[in-house]
Amino acid sequence: MTEFRPPVADLAYALKHVVGYDQVAELPGFEHADFDTVTEILEEVGGFMAEVVAPTNRAGDVEGARLNADGTVTTPTGFKEAYSAYVDAGWGSVPLPEEFGGGGFPRTIGLAIQELTTTANMAFALAPLLTQGAIEALLHYGSDEQKQAWLPKMVSGEWAGTMNLTEPHAGSDVGALTTKAVKRADGTYGITGQKIYITFGDHDLSEQIVHLVLARTPDAPAGTKGISIFIVPKFLVNDDGSLGERNGVHTLGVEHKMGIHGSPTCVLSYEDATGYLVGDENLGMRIMFVMMNSARLSVGMQGLAVAERAYQQSLEFAKERIQGRAIGATQDSPIIDFPDVRRMLVTQKAYIAALRRMMLLNAVHVDLSTHHPDAAARARADEIAGLLTPICKSFGTDLGNELTSLALQVHGGMGFIEETGAAQHYRDVRIAAIYEGTNGIQAADLVGRKLGVRGGASFLEFIASMRELDGELAGAGDDFASIRAQLSAGLDVLEQTTRWMLRIGAADPNSALAGSSPYLRIWGLVVGGWLLAKSALAARDLDGDSVAAAQLPLARFYAEQLLPAASGLVGAATAGSRDLFALDADALGDVVRRTARV
């Protein structure tokens, strides 16, 4: 296993030279978050993650979280100490409001910290990630009293938070949930029902867990319109703020999963547990969307983060493993000298660079959407964040699967042996394409909700803004000629498929949905190519910077060798739904009939 080396230099490069972090640092309220300060913080965080959190990753996988006979949940060796150190250092509070004890830094920096945490240990990082989601919901919709009561200790990390949506028959269809919330005379609610797939639903990292639970009041409308959201703490809190008796929530089971073994995925039973309504009744879905949009970006980031860890390990292996002799070599070669191994490494590195820039760009627009003084600028930033979020989530996590597979492949037979550690990354990251809205649901969100914003103008304007790079590429000389040509071709493909989607979508939504996943991937490929081109252009002025020196080869490799995949997806994006439904369910299974008539 290799040590984890925090990719702070690339984060800093992307912030400064690619995604326009300076715009964020100029926003009211972020005056203290200048570039030098945030890079210092990221250096500190990176060091902490490498030294304290990364070493817990393997034990987390091997031991896993476990449910004890007494109903408590124990996290793997080292998690508790690492979490305690994390809380003491205050890393989780950096992007949270100063009013509640946070650092008041932008979401962009919060995302970079999440990336470093996740790269160190994805399973561990889920605890603060879920807490942050719960905090955001309370910040937006909690009463002042609720904020004062719950936020300070959640912001510090002393108390953890969870999100409780899923039930056995209500997964993607959240509106089908049946957990009941019955109002009591004292204004609290009695919550009764069963929730599944609750990440860090119980654990021993913090003394208190604050569950945010979706439930339905007795007279609520059917479906998503009748969902309310409640604070349901593990322990009731006394008036003096100390913890009181145990609330009616209990852990029925911890799932046996393919990966992220260190993260307890719980089945929770609520039995007339005391809950406190957030906002008003039937506002639950609106509140969940606040949490989900943020969480979706964070989950996209997980694809990137685990891919980074896996890449680092595969690179070290490729440098050290001697096997055979490369062409022209006079002695046995490390496998990094073989072109196809190089392809696997450079593919990882180029996609990782593209993803990191894409995630940060998304976060920058989140910050602009919340903090820009101009309402029109906020609104436009919100549109762009809305466009980028499903792309970051799906493209990021699809690539998480693909890139960790390449990293495993670099190891040859050793990659399949668990002790090597490469398999863990491949297993861990696999959930990210599923949870927080499957990648198919992200694609449906892209064409179903986001595409129609201002009749498609939001998308077309973003495409036009990407085309503005063409002038600079044209003036950048021969080194950039293929990048310019391929980016232009990619943008043409993107615009063409976008216009097809706009044309077909209203008349035949099933056909738009049929092409939604390949269409999303076209977006991901093109935005990635555009960002790497920007990255390479910026590098021209940065002699002697070793991160900068890598940008042109990476951008050119991406443009010439990865981006052209976009053109290969046009057929799938625009074929419509006919052939997807040409075979009925029986015909789809029809390979097994007896063969008498063949």
Added chain:
Amino acid sequence: MTEFRPPVADLAYALKHVVGYDQVAELPGFEHADFDTVTEILEEVGGFMAEVVAPTNRAGDVEGARLNADGTVTTPTGFKEAYSAYVDAGWGSVPLPEEFGGGGFPRTIGLAIQELTTTANMAFALAPLLTQGAIEALLHYGSDEQKQAWLPKMVSGEWAGTMNLTEPHAGSDVGALTTKAVKRADGTYGITGQKIYITFGDHDLSEQIVHLVLARTPDAPAGTKGISIFIVPKFLVNDDGSLGERNGVHTLGVEHKMGIHGSPTCVLSYEDATGYLVGDENLGMRIMFVMMNSARLSVGMQGLAVAERAYQQSLEFAKERIQGRAIGATQDSPIIDFPDVRRMLVTQKAYIAALRRMMLLNAVHVDLSTHHPDAAARARADEIAGLLTPICKSFGTDLGNELTSLALQVHGGMGFIEETGAAQHYRDVRIAAIYEGTNGIQAADLVGRKLGVRGGASFLEFIASMRELDGELAGAGDDFASIRAQLSAGLDVLEQTTRWMLRIGAADPNSALAGSSPYLRIWGLVVGGWLLAKSALAARDLDGDSVAAAQLPLARFYAEQLLPAASGLVGAATAGSRDLFALDADALGDVVRRTARV
């Protein structure tokens, strides 16, 4: 978990209507292997696998094979009984020579049986698969005496076989192995060394295991030229054929792997074990290639087989899982009604159909290459088998990874829970892209050895033969118009990249190798499209056949939506090696430098 439903109807359809099995049945020696007979056999095998072998798959994963304190290896519950029934039924011997108790059926039918066995339980299927590899080596290179001594019980399956290549520092670089073979006065050899990754290197399924071991005699030349191959039985055999004392081979460990837990992957120690030379000294690599070419096709088939099992499970889940409401539906819908879920299902089905046809076509050419009465026809068939083998291996196993991932994704959150069983397929199949020559090595074989056959004429003739379908497609009407257009475009891409490879390869082999993996994938995509087009054309005359009815929609979906990916790979296939080597090993890791200079 769904029951496994053997895809015999599709196998029969492919044999009869797509890959020209009738040519094989007409070959001298295969008169008894007419189509009706072989489909009856496949029906029987399918039923056996569904009833006897498939039920052992889950226990195999959960329990795994284990090394006991006394050095013996125990397979999971049910494996021993299933293997015993398999031997009794004689399925392993169907494609083996009648002279040694086999059924004398073609390799093509053997491959179909392997597919059915692997779909039922990949881990289990490795035992007969490895045995068959060892049998083939002995058939080709063993002395008459050796054949009489070892083959009858190996053919029946009473004795199992293994292949021992890998050592800790000799993986892909087989020539680096150091296991020693010292000739004794009695003509036998003393074998000493350590072998790793030995599939079914020890187990309790059979009373005897016949290891084929690569080793080096004291004065052998360095590298692959100095390798010899030896029969090293687990138990010495007495003159009367009974088993004698234990030979000097012992199991040091059983690997802890990501998948195929039921298959014991052993570390074996040879300590002056008695070995019998096969063929002559220093012929080891030639003999291994006999085994490997056959094994490579079988491993490609594994990608297909596990994908089939995973597909069936995801289809059943999609039919049963009710979640939300599809467009136009008046009540909650099974998820199969959602277009993006359909995309995941139809993608699986189309690729699986293409792979099955490709594997069988490869096997047909193996049979033609060994049994055709005309030497020129044999030679050409051997070329085509040589061309198709690396494609089947790499494309088949890459798709094995991708399709089992889609099957898992269809399950949503349940896909990540081990009890669902979808994760097992994803984990099991991951090794197939690695062993028997990594997929990168297959790609190197394609451009390094196979492309150069007759100065490229072998490849170009095969491309030309695929183009011959164009006339039939042209005459098949509007339904086939898009298939014709896309296949023609795919063939253009394939020919263009092939000519580039031929041009560049001699002058700059590193650039050919740099593009070898994408080039191989172009081959896979185009051959798949061609075979599905043939399949759809044949279906026109088969009214009322439900497998036939699926062929046109599948072929059209593939042509319009999957095959265009080939054009997106041209850039990667023909970019040369420059950008792969633009960053040195340090620069590839350079994201971690302190940021002072940014």
